[in-house]
Amino acid sequence: MSISRHIAAVLAVAAVSLAPTAVLAGGPELGWSDLHDGGANLIDDGYVALTDTDGNAIVGGVRTALGGAGNLYIRKLGRADGLTDWTYEYAAPGGNDMALADMVIDHRGDIMVAGYVSNCES
Secondary structure (H helix, E strand, O other): OOOOOOOOOEEEEEEEEEHHHHHOOOOOEEEEEEEEEOOOOOOOEEEEEEEEOOOOOOEEEEEEEOOOOOEEEEEEEEEOOOEEEEEEEOOOHHOOOEEEEEEEEEOOOOEEEEEEOOOOOO
């Protein structure tokens, strides 16, 4: 597992090919990269990057919605090409901020997410 935070306020991942010959020939090679920018100069932060049993990347973090609230945001990216397989976004009730704290994949391949609501009025 790796934690990825970008000052440029984007979610980003890269797949690296680690074939034994590539390691001997000078290091890993970039297989693909993905950049998520929600636009409108809003903050998008990636906090957790995992791989499932098939080697697909699952990235979780926070995406700021146009109204200004932070939403929990998870994307699954294909191993071979980095294309988005699916996206899940969860907004906290009442326009509060939702934050991702951690994420794991269990033995069945289910994704468990821990997070919290901040800036609550009540």
